[in-house]
Amino acid sequence: MNLSIVLSTHAAQFQAVAFKGDFETNVAKIAGWGYDGVELAIRDPGLVDADELEHVVSAHGLTVPAIGTGQAWGEEGLSFSADDPEVRAAAVERIKGHVPLAARFDAVIILGLIRGITPEGQTHEQSMAYLVEALRECSAVAAETGVRFALESLNRYETDLIHTVADGLDLIERVGAENFGLLLDTFHMNVEEPVIVDSIRACGDRIFHFHVADSNRWYPGAGHLDFDSILETLLATGYQGYVSGEFMPMPDADTAAKRAIAYLRAIQT
Ligand code: LER
Numbered sequence: 640m641n642l643s644i645v646l647s648t649h650a651a652q653f654q655a656v657a658f659k660g661d662f663e664t665n666v667a668k669i670a671g672w673g674y675d676g677v678e679l680a681i682r683d684p685g686l687v688d689a690d691e692l693e694h695v696v697s698a699h700g701l702t703v704p705a706i707g708t709g710q711a712w713g714e715e716g717l718s719f720s721a722d723d724p725e726v727r728a729a730a731v732e733r734i735k736g737h738v739p740l741a742a743r744f745d746a747v748i749i750l751g752l753i754r755g756i757t758p759e760g761q762t763h764e765q766s767m768a769y770l771v772e773a774l775r776e777c778s779a780v781a782a783e784t785g786v787r788f789a790l791e792s793l794n795r796y797e798t799d800l801i802h803t804v805a806d807g808l809d810l811i812e813r814v815g816a817e818n819f820g821l822l823l824d825t826f827h828m829n830v831e832e833p834v835i836v837d838s839i840r841a842c843g844d845r846i847f848h849f850h851v852a853d854s855n856r857w858y859p860g861a862g863h864l865d866f867d868s869i870l871e872t873l874l875a876t877g878y879q880g881y882v883s884g885e886f887m888p889m890p891d892a893d894t895a896a897k898r899a900i901a902y903l904r905a906i907q908t
């Protein structure tokens with residue numbers, strides 16, 4: 640099982656990103672603790688020096704399994720389901736802009752909060768139609784490059800759009816693209832899924848990426864989730880991707896990262 644951890648390339652507000660300080664210092668620490676990869680949270684790929692990024696990451700022997708895009712919503716309000724067509728178009732352009740970087744690293748592009756939240760006065764149905772339209776457009780552009788998108792089912796307190804694996808599988812049907820699948824996050828699953836392992840099985844080969852945090856969004860091992868059965872079930876689906884730590888920097892980022900990897904590595908043995 641390959642393990643990664645979320646690292647932001649720039650300062651970010653999202654609190655479950657444990658590492659946001661000096662990029663190279665953090666990459667060195669993450670590699671030193673034994674992680675195989677860093678999942679990069681990137682607000683705008685246009686602000687990133689891809690050569691420098693690749694240099695730093697590969698100098699420390701790490702991979703980039705996934706690129707997170709949610710800061711474009713959190714910090715700029717870009718969204719696939721906005722009522723303003725210019726905002727929707729800007730969101731789609733921003734996501735398309737991640738494709739070359741993702742192709743370079745063979746990384747999955749994560750679609751989390753960039754899906755947005757239904758604005759007041761718009762129906763849920765309309766938001767879903769906008770979402771499907773945006774996802775088709777992005778998937779079609781990336782299909783030529785082999786890049787895949789993973790839409791993350793999020794809990795109800797963050798958005799009204801796509802909470803569960805069942806919602807995500809319906810969306811996959813509607814989008815109809817081979818390079819479009821789901822990101823499952825144990826924190827969100829603990830809120831929304833009736834039985835976490837059943838939902839993992841149901842998602843099967845459409846699991847394109849996987850986030851781990853415990854029930855309290857601390858590092859795995861700090862709450863009450865049963866990671867033995869969760870990870871056993873995940874691997875039994877044939878999942879070959881990364882298990883990526885996305886949790887609060889509690890009690891502090893370094894301690895959380897070290898405890899997470901110790902806990903997760905012990906599960907495999
Ligand atoms: C991002 O991966 C995530 O899990 C969300 O909670 C972001 O809002």
Ligand code: MN
Nearest residue numbers: 791824850885
């Ligand atoms: Mn997540």
